Amino acid sequence: MHQVLIWVILTISSIFLALTILIVINKAWRETQAARHGRRRRDLEPRILSWAHGGEKSVRTALDGSPTALEKQAIEQILLDHIQRVRGIERERMAQAMEQLGFIDEYLDGLHSRRWWRRAEAAEKLGLAASKRAIQALSDALDDEMPEVRLRAAKALGQLGGVASARKLVLALNEPNRWSTIRVADILIGMGQESIDPVIDAFDDLTREGQLAVLDIVGRIRPIAATPWLLEKTRDEATDIRARACHALGSIGDPNVSPDLITALKDPEWPVRAMAAKALGRMLVADAIPELSHALRDPQWWVRHNSARALRAIGPRGLEALEKLVADGDPFAREQAVLMLEEAGRVDTRAGELVLQGSTAHTAAKLFIERVVAAGTTGRLRVLSREHPVEDVRRELLALLPEEAV
Amino acid sequence: MASKQILVVDDDAVTARFIASLLREHDYDVLVAEDGAHALELVERHELAMVVSDLVMPYRDGYSVLRAIRRNEKFHDLPVLLLSMRDREEDIVRGLEEGADDYVIKPFNARELLARIRKILHRKRKVS
Numbered sequence: 001m002h003q004v005l006i007w008v009i010l011t012i013s014s015i016f017l018a019l020t021i022l023i024v025i026n027k028a029w030r031e032t033q034a035a036r037h038g039r040r041r042r043d044l045e046p047r048i049l050s051w052a053h054g055g056e057k058s059v060r061t062a063l064d065g066s067p068t069a070l071e072k073q074a075i076e077q078i079l080l081d082h083i084q085r086v087r088g089i090e091r092e093r094m095a096q097a098m099e100q101l102g103f104i105d106e107y108l109d110g111l112h113s114r115r116w117w118r119r120a121e122a123a124e125k126l127g128l129a130a131s132k133r134a135i136q137a138l139s140d141a142l143d144d145e146m147p148e149v150r151l152r153a154a155k156a157l158g159q160l161g162g163v164a165s166a167r168k169l170v171l172a173l174n175e176p177n178r179w180s181t182i183r184v185a186d187i188l189i190g191m192g193q194e195s196i197d198p199v200i201d202a203f204d205d206l207t208r209e210g211q212l213a214v215l216d217i218v219g220r221i222r223p224i225a226a227t228p229w230l231l232e233k234t235r236d237e238a239t240d241i242r243a244r245a246c247h248a249l250g251s252i253g254d255p256n257v258s259p260d261l262i263t264a265l266k267d268p269e270w271p272v273r274a275m276a277a278k279a280l281g282r283m284l285v286a287d288a289i290p291e292l293s294h295a296l297r298d299p300q301w302w303v304r305h306n307s308a309r310a311l312r313a314i315g316p317r318g319l320e321a322l323e324k325l326v327a328d329g330d331p332f333a334r335e336q337a338v339l340m341l342e343e344a345g346r347v348d349t350r351a352g353e354l355v356l357q358g359s360t361a362h363t364a365a366k367l368f369i370e371r372v373v374a375a376g377t378t379g380r381l382r383v384l385s386r387e388h389p390v391e392d393v394r395r396e397l398l399a400l401l402p403e404e405a406v
Numbered sequence: 407m408a409s410k411q412i413l414v415v416d417d418d419a420v421t422a423r424f425i426a427s428l429l430r431e432h433d434y435d436v437l438v439a440e441d442g443a444h445a446l447e448l449v450e451r452h453e454l455a456m457v458v459s460d461l462v463m464p465y466r467d468g469y470s471v472l473r474a475i476r477r478n479e480k481f482h483d484l485p486v487l488l489l490s491m492r493d494r495e496e497d498i499v500r501g502l503e504e505g506a507d508d509y510v511i512k513p514f515n516a517r518e519l520l521a522r523i524r525k526i527l528h529r530k531r532k533v534s
Contacts, residue, residue: 086516
């Protein structure tokens with residue numbers, strides 16, 4: 001029994017020892033490989049970069065002939081690392097090197113691999129390698145059965161850019177069950193101006209969600225040339241299309257569209273009115289002050305809120321309009337006006353002017369505060385009546401505020 | 407003779423190596439720092455022609471490096487070019503208002519970057 005126990009202990013110890021030795025050897029081997037790879041990289045990188053900056057035609061000349069398999073690994077990593085960090089001629093030359101060294105053909109083959117992760121990796125590398133030749137193959141990969149492959153192919157097409165890529169990507173907006181609309185939209189936004197024509201051309205063939213995404217994409221890219229098309233959409237029969245078109249116009253900020261946005265403030269549907277108000281605020285359209293002031297009486301809170309915010313954004317003239325609205329006949333307009341003036345610090349400024357006893361500024365400030373009190377939104381005034389650093393101001397505010405409010 | 411030594415500051419080693427390689431290709435001496443703190447040490451120790459600095463870095467970011475340079479009497483007029491992936495208008499304006507001589511967005515065009523660096527150095531030579 002005793003001997004058996006010793007044998008068991010010895011066997012287990014031997015197994016552990018063997019495993020430990022294996023692990024140590026494996027680690028040493030990996031570290032040696034990594035060190036060799038690092039040395040190869042340090043040797044090759046200056047030559048490749050020098051070639052990318054210079055005028056030599058073939059990268060093989062810079063590499064003194066055809067690289068070995070291990071050198072190719074290092075070269076691939078160097079090129080993929082650098083190509084995504086630059087634009088212009090250097091990027092084109094590195095893309096050319098990837099082509100000359102056969103990497104693009106390898107990736108294109110990889111797109112047909114039976115293993116999905118190889119297809120995904122190939123798609124990603126084709127995007128990084130900026131291979132225009134891969135556009136068709138990547139477009140086909142958008143129909144891959146694996147979502148990860150589809151996504152990486154979409155990102156790769158986004159990196160490659162070009163009208164053909166954008167055309168293929170925009171159709172993905174029609175399949176929300178296969179694609180995340182937000183991700184596809186982000187990729188198209190990342191492509192910038194060159195995705196504008198394809199997304200506009202595809203608009204009529206898209207589902208309502210796809211169309212809304214297109215309006216958001218146009219609004220984010222802000223192409224001034226798309227203004228006439230967006231104006232047309234502000235007259236669409238669908239409420240959400242009209243609303244998003246107004247929003248996109250506000251983002252682009254072409255001052256010529258302000259009359260149309262002012263008209264949209266009278267749209268029968270409140271989401272359109274709310275977006276039109278927001279757009280006018282973003283564009284700082286001072287000519288819209290009368291209409292925005294009127295919109296503070298809108299039955300919908302969002303329209304009132306966006307209009308008040310727009311008046312505030314417009315600046316001194318907008319704030320002046322808000323001050324007048326404090327005495328408006330509409331209680332909702334009064335409330336929004338006071339809230340926005342509080343946010344803009346105007347209530348604090350006026351309260352501070354109470355210190356100027358006997359001046360016209362004092363009279364105006366007092367009148368303003370009386371109006372705010374009458375409007376019934378006295379939250380900030382109450383705080384100031386307790387915390388204002390000037391005692392005279394606190395005392396006068398206390399006198400102006402109704403007893404129960406203090 | 408004026409110094410041709412340029413300090414490249416970037417926590418992304420690949421970008422730093424690329425810029426260094428580009429500048430060396432055009433006969434500039436290049437020093438590389440991987441963060442803002444190291445960059446300021448090198449600014450103190452070397453007589454530099456200019457600094458090309460990334461904006462987002464650990465310990466001290468590009469703005470902080472820029473402020474430290476502008477506040478130091480010894481090298482407050484050292485030209486600084488900021489390089490960043492931040493392409494928003496407010497970031498660019500902030501960079502220039504903090505005293506950067508130029509602001510280049512990543513990914514950058516190597517030749518454009520080189521032209522901007524040359525222009526800054528030329529201006530500096532004219533002033534001095």
